[in-house]
Amino acid sequence: MDIATVTVLVALVIDFVIRVVAVIVVPRNRRPTSGMAWLLAIFFIPYLGVLLFLLIGYRTLPKKRLAMQAEINKFILDSTQGMERVRLDEPWPPWLASVVELNRNLGAMPLIGDNTATLLGDYNGTFQAMVDDIDRAERYVHVEFYILSLDATTAPFFDALERAVARGVTVLVLMDHIQSMRKPGYRRTKQRLTAAGVRWELMLPLQPFKGKWQRPDLRNHRKLLIVDGSVGYMGSQNVIDRTYNERSNIRRGLKWKDLMTRLEGPIVAGLDAIFLTDWYSETQELLTRDLVEVTQRRVPDALDCQVVPSGPGFTGENNLRLFLALLYYAQERIIITSPYFVPDESILYAITTATQRGIHVELFVSEIGDQALVYHAQRSYYEQLLRAGVKIYMYKAPYILHAKHFTIDDDVAVIGSSNMDMRSFSLNMEVSLMVRGASFVQELRAVEDGYRADSRELTLDEWMKQPLRSTILDNLARLTSAVQ
Structure with a gap:
């Protein structure tokens, strides 16, 4: 046989081996949809598909980081015993205790009472509130x-932050490496x-020459600020x-619409525990001084809160399990x-099952998108949701409704950094806060009413008039979203 024939035979053998090995390796411990998407990629574009799978096919962190996460989880679990002090003067929903136990088992954090919370939806006003609290700091600021x-x-x-350092306040800052680096002015920011005297570190850095490497699309998506533990x-x-x-x-006139919550009370120690975990992961420096400094206090209309961390550092998809339980x-x-x-x-099954149980379900999304692939993948679910009876409200352009929260009946709310998407469930480090308290739910209801006033309802009739090209793009994007 000539060289050309041998080359073709070798290529065919390699191609066959790749396909057989892929069928054995890819579906293991993976969602069926994700496994099928990877198999399709490998079967249609075998060499490129294998390369991508080796690069981003595993969502786990390096073993060293996983061991550190397990260590800090045990510390949090041991050091937060007896902190609960939740309100028992009002009856709990009969199911709430099991959800609290689920969160405790998954994320190590207890449900803690005696807290107050304020919602902040004005973008610049939120920065001003944070600045005011940083200016009152006496001991430390964790960002x-x-x-x-x-x-x-x-x-x-x-x-x-600079003024705080000048007063002798310890200021520690964490920022995600890839996402902060992608924004204009990254070098100027560092x-x-x-120059301000702040100690700062990059989260999940991709610096192979410094020995820092993990799956490149794993990101720390959390947004936290803690001042003096209070x-x-x-x-x-x-x-x-x-x-x-x-x-x-800027050219499209896009502006982000966000929602933050300002918390006071013992739950702040729980937020700080998340910061301490991430600081430890990046620096191997374990700061535990204020982790369990919780002051007894009684405040009117206090809230019971539970911090729920999630991400590839945990064995379970904590946010997904919490969301499913509540739905x-x-x-x-x-x-x-x-x-x-x-x-x-x-x-998807939990939401559509809810409508079939007679539950009123609403979904707020943006009318336009800032990320084409995600935007089209999201749109691919609209028909199924509308047919199931879900009311979809589209927040009007040019705003990107970036807030992340949901309410269950008049009893419980969840707010945090986590989107309701597969990336937030599997690839991103997130933090959610479950709140039990009618006053907080009512405050979120008012926020939702504001969204509704600035949105238009999408109807099934309108949706079915979408052009064929949009449907094709939506479906293709949906397939790629499963590749994890």
Whole structure:
């Protein structure tokens, strides 16, 4: 045989081996939809498909980081015994205790009472509130954001950090490496932090020459600010101008609409525990001084809160399990706000089952998208949701409704950094806060009413008039969303 024939035979053998090995390896411990998407990629584009699978096919963190996560989880579990002190003066929903136990087993955090919370939906006003609290700091400020960027909007935030350092306050900052690096002014941001005397670290850095490497699309998506262990912020807003300083966003007039919550009470120690976990993961420095410093206090209309961390550092998909439990326990209504709604089968079944049980379900999404692939993948679910009876409200352009929260009946709400999509369930490090308290749910209801007033309802008749090209794009994007 000549060389050409041998080459073809070798290529065919390699191709056959790749397909056989893929059938054995790819579906193992993976969702059927995800496994099928990977197999299709490998079968249609075998060499490129294998390369991509080796690069991003495994969602776990390096063994060292997983061991550190297990260590800090045990510490949190041991050191938070007896912190619960939840309110028993009002009857709990009969199902709530089991959800609290689920969260405790998955994320190690207890349900803690005696808290107060304020919702902040004004973008610049939220920065001003954070600046005011940083200016009152006496001991420490812990900052952790997916995106941290110095610009004209966020400059007062950086100035406040510098003033805190000048007063002798310890200021520690964490920012996601890839996402912060992708924004304009990344080098300027780092230089500003260093000049201010702030200790800062990159989260999940991709620096192979420094021995720092993991699956490149695993990201830390959390947004946290803790001041002296007494005040905490968490939610959806990053530290960046609401246009995200992207030329395409500015050209289209896009502006982000976010929601943060300002917390006081013992639950702030739970938020700080998340920061301490991530600081330890990046620096191997375990800061535990204020983790269990919880002051007894009684406040009117106090809230019971539970922090639920999630991400590839945990063995279970903590946020997915929490969301599923609440969706199935709902008795009257479910209202979901998620900018990137790309559910897996379990979430989709839970939502459509809820409507079939007679539950009123609403979904708030943006009318336009900032990420084409996610936007089209999300749209691919609209027909099924509408046919099931879900009311879909589209927040009007040019705003991107970036808030992430949902309410269950009049009893429980969840707010945090987690989208209701497969990336947030499997690939991102997220933090959610489950809140039990009628006053907080009512406050979120008012926020939802505001969304509804600024949205238009999508009807099935309107949706069925979508052009064929849009349907094709939506379906293709849906297939790629399962490749995890």
